[in-house]
């Protein structure tokens with residue numbers, strides 16, 4: 407048998423060398439920077455991600471009824487630079503390995519990740535405030551005891567007064 411036939415037979419028996427994607431599964435390289443995922447419960451609305459966003463894809467604004475803050479990431483504007491994840495102090499925003507970012511032109515204004523941070527009221531003065539994520543307290547104090555946990559429910563002014571006591 408000629409070497410050509412040997413190679414052809416071997417390749418036929420071996421099957422395809424490429425992934426059947428999009429008709430089947432494919433692999434995702436480790437560390438791939440894909441679609442943004444946002445966790446409103448861990449977000450402290452510091453605005454850092456909006457500030458560093460290379461593509462201007464992030465917007466945080468107060469809702470019309472002033473009940474909280476709306477968080478929006480425009481997927482089709484995101485450049486997958488990863489700066490938001492890098493600078494987020496509480497890891498509330500991260501890039502997933504989801505690379506499925508194709509969408510129709512009509513969907514470009516709907517292709518967004520949204521979150522809502524509902525204001526809570528200060529336990530002492532009842533001022534509306536952004537809830538303080540437990541992640542931030544752990545970051546700031548390490549071990550969170552009962553006294554420190556109480557600070558989570560106070561607005562910045564009352565927190566300051568409490569800390570100075």
Ligand code: SF4
Pocket residue numbers: 442455458459460461462463464479483484485486487488489490491501
């Ligand atoms: S990955 Fe970069 S471009 Fe995308 S939302 Fe985060 S900071 Fe903005």
Ligand code: SF4
Pocket residue numbers: 448449450451452453454455456466490493494495496497498499
């Ligand atoms: S997602 Fe992170 S960086 Fe962005 S506002 Fe929330 S806490 Fe700050």
